[in-house]
Amino acid sequence: MKQVEPEVFLVARPQVDYDGVAAYLQAVGGQRWLERLDRDQLDEGADSPRIDAQNLAEFAGKMCYRSWEPGLNPNVKRVRDDQAKYLENILRSGHGSVLEHVSFTFVLHNVSRVFSHELVRHRPGTAISQESLRFVRLDEIPFWFPDWAKADPELMKRASALLTEMEAFQGWMSDHFGLDDEGVAFHEKKHKTSFMRRLAPDGVATGLVWTANIRALRHTIEMRTDAGAEEEIRLVFGKIGAIMREEAPALFGDYQVSGEGAWVPGWRKV
Numbered sequence: 001m002k003q004v005e006p007e008v009f010l011v012a013r014p015q016v017d018y019d020g021v022a023a024y025l026q027a028v029g030g031q032r033w034l035e036r037l038d039r040d041q042l043d044e045g046a047d048s049p050r051i052d053a054q055n056l057a058e059f060a061g062k063m064c065y066r067s068w069e070p071g072l073n074p075n076v077k078r079v080r081d082d083q084a085k086y087l088e089n090i091l092r093s094g095h096g097s098v099l100e101h102v103s104f105t106f107v108l109h110n111v112s113r114v115f116s117h118e119l120v121r122h123r124p125g126t127a128i129s130q131e132s133l134r135f136v137r138l139d140e141i142p143f144w145f146p147d148w149a150k151a152d153p154e155l156m157k158r159a160s161a162l163l164t165e166m167e168a169f170q171g172w173m174s175d176h177f178g179l180d181d182e183g184v185a186f187h188e189k190k191h192k193t194s195f196m197r198r199l200a201p202d203g204v205a206t207g208l209v210w211t212a213n214i215r216a217l218r219h220t221i222e223m224r225t226d227a228g229a230e231e232e233i234r235l236v237f238g239k240i241g242a243i244m245r246e247e248a249p250a251l252f253g254d255y256q257v258s259g260e261g262a263w264v265p266g267w268r269k270v
């Protein structure tokens with residue numbers, strides 16, 4: 001039995017095609033917005049890389065009101081150039097659809113099926129590819145113990161013995177079904193592997209790829225770090241929140257993190 005920790009790896013972030021944006025802005029007379037790039041006004045700071053996630057959200061927002069510069073829309077007499085303030089206004093006013101264009105992809109590694117049952121309840125704006133325990137045969141039962149459990153020797157002794165026995169039983173079933181024998185058809189392996197996973201615990205550590213847009217991320221970070229949420233999902237979404245605050249400070253900087261680790265947004269339900 002291998003003890004593991006749930007881990008979060010950010011594997012993809014948005015990338016703006018500035019040539020495409022420039023061609024569009026040229027067509028509508030909105031080049032001024034892109035010229036701000038040259039003045040570092042669409043960067044978080046002159047020395048830091050440009051933040052495509054924020055630029056894409058701002059781009060989608062400005063498209064709505066043709067507010068690349070004053071006068072393009074006769075109704076718009078002034079435009080907001082400060083990106084952080086602009087995006088704060090998007091969050092405050094709940095203009096959330098523009099945030100749906102901006103997606104991030106994570107590998108959630110060594111998470112349990114307890115975790116994934118809860119994660120999949122969050123549907124709009126997300127995509128999931130989960131490790132198949134019908135295809136992937138368990139030859140061990142990796143398992144996460146929270147610190148409070150690790151501090152309980154009797155619990156750990158009994159839980160470790162149980163998991164070791166379950167692991168051995170997985171091995172016994174593989175042998176019993178002859179899964180590694182010469183010429184066993186893959187559909188037979190799949191059939192038996194799927195049966196065998198029923199005899200592994202919900203807590204077995206596995207993994208998935210999870211993609212979510214900013215709107216879904218904001219909602220799930222808030223809900224799943226709440227003090228009332230389950231401890232593993234709280235741990236994972238605390239990590240996701242910390243990554244997102246680094247990735248897009250203007251879109252996640254409004255959260256206050258409580259002493260208990262709950263991420264409470266300044267602007268709710270965008």
Ligand SMILES: Cc1cc2nc3c(=O)[nH]c(=O)nc-3n(C[C@H](O)[C@H](O)[C@H](O)COP(=O)(O)OP(=O)(O)OC[C@H]3O[C@@H](n4cnc5c(N)ncnc54)[C@H](O)[C@@H]3O)c2cc1C
Pocket residue numbers: 121122123124219223224228229230
């Ligand atoms: C502490 C806690 C305990 C829970 N306990 C249980 C439990 O015991 N049993 C159980 O089954 N579930 C439970 N859940 C799951 C919960 O009921 C939700 O299904 C889950 O949190 C997904 O959140 P969401 O509804 O905001 O949906 P998301 O999929 O995250 O959607 C985001 C938002 O989009 C809107 N939306 C999404 N889908 C629809 C729709 N079909 N129709 C209209 N609007 C929609 C809603 O405004 C929703 O808030 C629990 C969740 C938490 C956080």
